[in-house]
Amino acid sequence: MALAIEQSVEMPVSAIADANVLVNVVGRVAAIEEIAIQSYEVVIDLATSSATSDAGQFLNMLFGNSSLQADIVLRDVRIPSEYAALFGGPRHGLAGLRARIGAAGRALTCSALKPQGLTPGGLADLAARLARGGIDYIKDDHGLAEQAAASFAARVAAIAGALHAVARTEGHVSRYVPNLSGSLDDMRRQIAIATDHGIDAAMIAPMIAGPANLQALARAYPGFAFLAHPALAGATRIAPALLLGKLFRLFGADATIFPNHGGRFGYSGDVCRELATAARQEWHGLRATAPVPAGGMTRDRVGEMLEFYGIDIMVLIGGGLLESGARLTQVASDFAAEVKNFTPS
Numbered sequence: 001m002a003l004a005i006e007q008s009v010e011m012p013v014s015a016i017a018d019a020n021v022l023v024n025v026v027g028r029v030a031a032i033e034e035i036a037i038q039s040y041e042v043v044i045d046l047a048t049s050s051a052t053s054d055a056g057q058f059l060n061m062l063f064g065n066s067s068l069q070a071d072i073v074l075r076d077v078r079i080p081s082e083y084a085a086l087f088g089g090p091r092h093g094l095a096g097l098r099a100r101i102g103a104a105g106r107a108l109t110c111s112a113l114k115p116q117g118l119t120p121g122g123l124a125d126l127a128a129r130l131a132r133g134g135i136d137y138i139k140d141d142h143g144l145a146e147q148a149a150a151s152f153a154a155r156v157a158a159i160a161g162a163l164h165a166v167a168r169t170e171g172h173v174s175r176y177v178p179n180l181s182g183s184l185d186d187m188r189r190q191i192a193i194a195t196d197h198g199i200d201a202a203m204i205a206p207m208i209a210g211p212a213n214l215q216a217l218a219r220a221y222p223g224f225a226f227l228a229h230p231a232l233a234g235a236t237r238i239a240p241a242l243l244l245g246k247l248f249r250l251f252g253a254d255a256t257i258f259p260n261h262g263g264r265f266g267y268s269g270d271v272c273r274e275l276a277t278a279a280r281q282e283w284h285g286l287r288a289t290a291p292v293p294a295g296g297m298t299r300d301r302v303g304e305m306l307e308f309y310g311i312d313i314m315v316l317i318g319g320g321l322l323e324s325g326a327r328l329t330q331v332a333s334d335f336a337a338e339v340k341n342f343t344p345s
Helices: 002-006 020-023 055-063 081-087 091-103 120-131 152-169 185-195 211-220 240-251 269-280 299-310 325-340
Strands: 028-036 039-045 108-113 136-141 175-177 202-205 225-228 255-259 290-294 314-316
Touching: 002 039, 002 081, 020 055, 020 240, 055 211, 055 240, 081 240, 091 108, 091 225, 091 290, 108 120, 108 325, 120 136, 120 325, 136 152, 136 202, 152 175, 152 185, 185 202, 185 211, 202 211, 211 225, 211 240, 240 255, 240 269, 255 269, 269 290, 269 299, 290 299, 299 314, 299 325
Parallel strands: 108 136, 108 314, 136 175, 202 225, 225 255, 255 290, 290 314
Antiparallel strands: 028 039
């Protein structure tokens, strides 16, 4: 009961005299089940009126103070359909990302521009080589921000120009996804710059920029697609399938990047499968968010990933392509062809 009170009224119930608060606001324990020795699954009912339709307040009511307890994990959430509709979910989702590059019926391909420290011209050269290889989406590394070496405005102008040139000469249109950073005002300014260069997608790290800011941008720029990066998501003790699969989707992410099992991070295959399922399954009529398994992926794992997740994903290989050096375009082309021609066994 202490958790239910902490996540609702945060005060002794004996001090509450208002009958409406006692009946309709105070959280209630709906179920307790022992799932292992001294480990319990607890279901708590909370009032949606307390959370409102603000992403930040919603997270606050779900796990704000309780996240300070070292032995508690937020595993899942069940919400009414009418409450989910207040957020709206992805404006484009997996289907919209496919439509933008004419890729119905197959997985999408993605790569990353890195490392930070390169000039706009250096980043643009990498982008052009990836585009000539047929990569669908080319995104900034999440470490690219407003560094002196390549400010947002300078790199967007250079990279967009390079991709437009490739499209004119070779007919393949790769979509550039710049990384947003800074305050909400900064990110709005960055979106305006991107729009001026014909760009209609951006990447944002919701746990750094703020979940409410992802929500605000998705509402304010309905023509933009937003890829959610998982930076800092591991610091929350919120189950990955819930945070990266469900909540980012609810707040407006059209794609969700996450560490694939067997890469540089510690997610298991079961966690990754659960996360991808949460992003794509029917959930209150929201559009499916594209799962983007990443994190140290290499060409030799492409077939395995497509067998594991199916084709309703975006396959992201960054450094695994970039390390090919002078052969980058050919290696990117082989990667794109393998994804396009994949047939499940």
